[in-house]
Amino acid sequence: MSAASGAASGGAKPSSSRAKPANKAEAAADWADGRLGIYSLAKSNLRKIFPDHWSFMLGEICLYTFIIIILTGVYLTLFFKPSMGEVVYHGSYMPLNGIRMSEAYASTLDISFDVRGGLLIRQIHHWAAILFVAAMLVHMMRVFFTGAFRKPREINWIFGAMLLILGMFDGFMGYSLPDDLLSGTGIRFMEGAVLAVPIVGTYLQMFLFGGQFPGDDIIPRLFTVHVLLIPGIMLGLLVAHLILVFYHKHTQFAGPGRTEKNVVGMPLMPVYMAKAGGFFFLVFGVTSVVSAIATVNPIWAYGPYRPDQVSTDAQPDWYMGFSEGLIRLMPGWEIRAWGHTLNLGVFIPLMIFPLVLVAIWVYPFIEAWVTGDKREHHIADRPRNAPVRTSFGAAWISLYLVLLVAGGNDLFATHFHMSINSITWTMRIAFFVVPVLTFIVTKRICMGLQRRDRDKVLHGRESGIIKRLPHGEFIEVHEPLSPAQLHKLTAHDQLRPVELPAAVDENGVKRKITRSQKLRAKLSRGYFGEEGQIAKPTAEEYREITSGHGHH
Amino acid sequence: MSHDMSEEKLPEHRGSEGHEVAVHDDPFADPGLPPHEVRRTDIDERAARRAERQVALLFTVSMLATIGFIASYVVFPIDQIVFIWPFGHVSSLNFALGTTLGAALFCIGAGAVHWARTLMSDVEVADERHPIEAPEDVRAKVISDFKAGAEESGFGRRKLLRNTLIGSMALVPLSGVVLLRDLGPLPGKKLEHTGWDAATPAKPIKLVSMNTDEPLKAEDVTVGSLVFAKPQGLSEASEGFQQAIAKDAVMLVRIAPEDIKDRPSREMGFDGILAFSKICTHVGCPISLYEQQTHHVLCPCHQSTFDLSDGARVIFGPAGHPLPQLKIKTDADGNLIATGDFNAPVGPSYWERA
Numbered sequence: 001m002s003a004a005s006g007a008a009s010g011g012a013k014p015s016s017s018r019a020k021p022a023n024k025a026e027a028a029a030d031w032a033d034g035r036l037g038i039y040s041l042a043k044s045n046l047r048k049i050f051p052d053h054w055s056f057m058l059g060e061i062c063l064y065t066f067i068i069i070i071l072t073g074v075y076l077t078l079f080f081k082p083s084m085g086e087v088v089y090h091g092s093y094m095p096l097n098g099i100r101m102s103e104a105y106a107s108t109l110d111i112s113f114d115v116r117g118g119l120l121i122r123q124i125h126h127w128a129a130i131l132f133v134a135a136m137l138v139h140m141m142r143v144f145f146t147g148a149f150r151k152p153r154e155i156n157w158i159f160g161a162m163l164l165i166l167g168m169f170d171g172f173m174g175y176s177l178p179d180d181l182l183s184g185t186g187i188r189f190m191e192g193a194v195l196a197v198p199i200v201g202t203y204l205q206m207f208l209f210g211g212q213f214p215g216d217d218i219i220p221r222l223f224t225v226h227v228l229l230i231p232g233i234m235l236g237l238l239v240a241h242l243i244l245v246f247y248h249k250h251t252q253f254a255g256p257g258r259t260e261k262n263v264v265g266m267p268l269m270p271v272y273m274a275k276a277g278g279f280f281f282l283v284f285g286v287t288s289v290v291s292a293i294a295t296v297n298p299i300w301a302y303g304p305y306r307p308d309q310v311s312t313d314a315q316p317d318w319y320m321g322f323s324e325g326l327i328r329l330m331p332g333w334e335i336r337a338w339g340h341t342l343n344l345g346v347f348i349p350l351m352i353f354p355l356v357l358v359a360i361w362v363y364p365f366i367e368a369w370v371t372g373d374k375r376e377h378h379i380a381d382r383p384r385n386a387p388v389r390t391s392f393g394a395a396w397i398s399l400y401l402v403l404l405v406a407g408g409n410d411l412f413a414t415h416f417h418m419s420i421n422s423i424t425w426t427m428r429i430a431f432f433v434v435p436v437l438t439f440i441v442t443k444r445i446c447m448g449l450q451r452r453d454r455d456k457v458l459h460g461r462e463s464g465i466i467k468r469l470p471h472g473e474f475i476e477v478h479e480p481l482s483p484a485q486l487h488k489l490t491a492h493d494q495l496r497p498v499e500l501p502a503a504v505d506e507n508g509v510k511r512k513i514t515r516s517q518k519l520r521a522k523l524s525r526g527y528f529g530e531e532g533q534i535a536k537p538t539a540e541e542y543r544e545i546t547s548g549h550g551h552h
Numbered sequence: 553m554s555h556d557m558s559e560e561k562l563p564e565h566r567g568s569e570g571h572e573v574a575v576h577d578d579p580f581a582d583p584g585l586p587p588h589e590v591r592r593t594d595i596d597e598r599a600a601r602r603a604e605r606q607v608a609l610l611f612t613v614s615m616l617a618t619i620g621f622i623a624s625y626v627v628f629p630i631d632q633i634v635f636i637w638p639f640g641h642v643s644s645l646n647f648a649l650g651t652t653l654g655a656a657l658f659c660i661g662a663g664a665v666h667w668a669r670t671l672m673s674d675v676e677v678a679d680e681r682h683p684i685e686a687p688e689d690v691r692a693k694v695i696s697d698f699k700a701g702a703e704e705s706g707f708g709r710r711k712l713l714r715n716t717l718i719g720s721m722a723l724v725p726l727s728g729v730v731l732l733r734d735l736g737p738l739p740g741k742k743l744e745h746t747g748w749d750a751a752t753p754a755k756p757i758k759l760v761s762m763n764t765d766e767p768l769k770a771e772d773v774t775v776g777s778l779v780f781a782k783p784q785g786l787s788e789a790s791e792g793f794q795q796a797i798a799k800d801a802v803m804l805v806r807i808a809p810e811d812i813k814d815r816p817s818r819e820m821g822f823d824g825i826l827a828f829s830k831i832c833t834h835v836g837c838p839i840s841l842y843e844q845q846t847h848h849v850l851c852p853c854h855q856s857t858f859d860l861s862d863g864a865r866v867i868f869g870p871a872g873h874p875l876p877q878l879k880i881k882t883d884a885d886g887n888l889i890a891t892g893d894f895n896a897p898v899g900p901s902y903w904e905r906a
């Protein structure tokens with residue numbers, strides 16, 4: 001600072017051609033620019049344009065809940081003792097007085113009952129974690145359904161998907177830390193799953209737990225992974241994710257003046273600084289109030305973990321519910337041969353998880369391969385205009401929901417007085433049938449909506465006014481759409497399905513058509529054939545209808 | 553191949569880009585950005601001042617809420633429980649801190665958003681996008697720079713250097729892998745045996761009640777109840793209790809001997825009393841629910857159901873094999889004793905399990 005003012009007032013400085021700073025703040029900025037080059041960085045970013053849409057706030061919720069989690073998590077580490085050493089509890093929570101428990105559990109009780117505000121911070125941490133994963137999932141859906149994962153954003157899609165997985169695992173590890181009866185059961189589940197891995201399962205289990213279950217090591221190890229390793233990786237990914245959002249510039253929906261070559265909205269400074277900054281406080285404020293009035297994870301009610309005891313309504317946090325569903329639906333297949341056991345009943349669900357991940361990661365590339373489309377896309381699709389993609393997404397969600405329900409099959413059984421057996425069988429069938437039905441229904445809905453858009457463009461909007469024609473017929477008056485609306489409803493691309501190259505080439509030589517070409521042509525027909533989209537109205541059709549016989 | 557197969561099928565131009573080439577008679581042409589619609593606060597100074605007052609009020613409420621937070625921290629005792637409708641019995645401190653903190657944060661956010669929406673310009677502006685791909689000359693320069701650098705390094709030419717470098721880089725992480733060895737012991741036969749393994753016919757181990765720590769006698773196990781037991785000498789205070797109980801926990805039932813369908817199972821019991829592992833063979837939850845008419849036990853975790861009258865066979869759910877059984881009898885004083893380990897490894901299955 002003093003250097004800058006010195007340079008400014010020195011006058012005869014050999015190399016500074018810069019104008020004199022108008023005030024202290026400018027002088028400070030000049031100083032920083034001389035070292036960090038902040039002006040070049042801010043040049044295109046300070047007034048960077050962001051488009052406005054409510055669904056673009058979902059990613060912000062993820063960011064803010066992550067910050068809340070870090071802030072509250074650091075506070076918790078000041079009091080939490082990640083140790084399985086045993087102590088006899090003599091804290092303020094009377095019902096557990098004199099009970100043996102791990103230091104981890106005892107210190108979580110202390111946070112809840114002896115540190116003023118500790119309970120609130122614990123609750124905020126946990127609620128924020130629940131919200132975090134939920135926001136990530138919904139944010140991912142938004143990106144998927146609008147096709148915002150297409151070129152050039154495929155890599156950012158992968159970063160995001162990794163954040164989702166890491167977030168879920170970190171949440172699982174987080175609620176395992178207090179070593180209460182509920183979360184200990186979750187760790188036991190993890191042990192069983194690790195043991196089911198063929199060949200190396202027992203080794204993995206011993207190395208993970210430092211011996212037989214539960215041992216003394218798992219909580220401190222989970223702690224390090226939970227507070228350091230995974231948050232560190234997530235922070236890196238998150239920064240990369242946001243840098244790419246800035247670099248690519250946000251997608252926008254079609255509309256008047258919005259093209260593939262521009263981005264329309266309001267500038268970062270001041271509007272989005274105020275809106276997004278304010279939104280952080282809104283999210284934080286709401287999370288605090290929720291934490292004041294709704295208890296989440298009352299570990300004192302579960303008691304300390306003991307491997308021979310269980311709390312009957314054991315349920316993981318919602319985002320782990322699908323794995324619970326998978327494991328409950330799977331029949332207990334075990335193959336025993338040559339002195340070995342292959343525990344398929346646990347191993348298959350365990351493998352479905354990475355498969356689903358890979359499916360999420362590669363979807364952008366699969367779609368790009370089917371379309372053969374190598375252009376950049378910055379106009380977000382309306383979900384109805386990509387019926388097959390939308391139906392895949394809906395089917396995926398329905399599968400997730402089936403598994404969530406299956407994960408709570410005992411709750412449903414007691415609630416609806418049905419036998420667990422019949423619920424489980426229903427869900428087993430639903431696992432296969434519901435996604436298919438969802439796909440079909442969603443596609444029909446999309447096609448119907450496309451048809452409606454087409455009608456709207458060609459015949460105008462229904463005005464709700466009924467008119468009687470001279471010869472007695474009643475008709476509803478249709479209002480023509482404005483040019484902006486006409487543009488909006490017809491702005492989307494419609495690809496044609498790819499065709500197989502002719503079986504013989506120009507020289508009459510037989511061409512070899514590979515299996516992948518055939519598959520691609522078939523998929524492409526599914527996406528863009530008559531079954532996959534309704535042709536949008538052409539200018540000729542429009543002119544013919546509107547000019548010819550007036551409109552009704 | 554697949555590349556050129558599709559390129560010509562892409563529409564030559566996209567509607568959304570059409571506005572630059574918009575021919576006037578295209579009814580769907582992009583009409584361009586709509587004119588800005590003014591808000592009251594843009595033209596009415598009184599409305600603008602009202603919005604300003606609202607924002608300032610929100611910020612003031614936030615300040616008051618923070619003072620309220622500090623006051624609550626000091627005033628409310630940590631162990632006070634109050635009834636607040638409709639939330640029920642809550643800690644007054646937690647409630648006061650959470651609501652004041654929430655209000656302080658929320659009002660800052662609400663103020664900032666209201667400010668942005670009413671008083672900051674809402675004129676929409678367009679920024680241009682630039683293609684991400686570098687222009688051809690940049691691409692050519694980078695590739696030739698890279699080639700020059702690679703050439704100067706000799707990486708491609710000096711095969712010996714290259715290969716030994718790759719070899720050393722591939723080996724060096726092994727040190728890190730080796731260091732992980734002491735994370736835990738090797739499995740050996742650890743999973744096969746439990747604490748009951750120490751029992752022999754000459755030196756049997758008594759089954760003691762999980763609740764009272766007293767040796768169990770046959771008459772303590774009555775029809776219709778599930779009795780939980782552990783080996784004598786294992787107490788909560790003993791070193792390694794958690795690890796031991798994770799495998800040694802036993803549940804006892806009494807079934808009329810004629811109702812026991814499985815002969816070997818009946819013979820491992822005593823007078824209709826059967827001792828099974830309490831640890832579910834699915835992923836290891838403790839079993840806790842018993843239905844006395846059917847002699848079924850249910851694991852609360854994923855509802856695996858075992859028929860205790862039929863060798864604890866799995867009759868429903870995701871478990872893959874029956875619960876291990878512990879052979880029991882009585883000693884001279886009528887105490888239930890075990891003379892050996894379970895008839896199978898306890899808990900979830902694993903690769904080495906025969």
Ligand code: HEM
Binds near residue numbers: 129133170
């Ligand atoms: C740097 C980041 C983080 C730090 C320093 C941190 C720290 C902690 C600590 C010390 C605990 C144990 C105390 C307690 O259970 O009350 C804990 C628990 C927990 N953490 Fe984190 N954490 C971080 C990130 C996360 C993330 C990313 C998630 C989830 C997506 C998460 C979810 C949880 C949950 C659900 C609990 C259980 C809280 C409860 O007991 O109710 N944490 N965390």
Ligand code: FES
Binds near residue numbers: 851
């Ligand atoms: S652990 Fe018993 S059914 Fe899963």
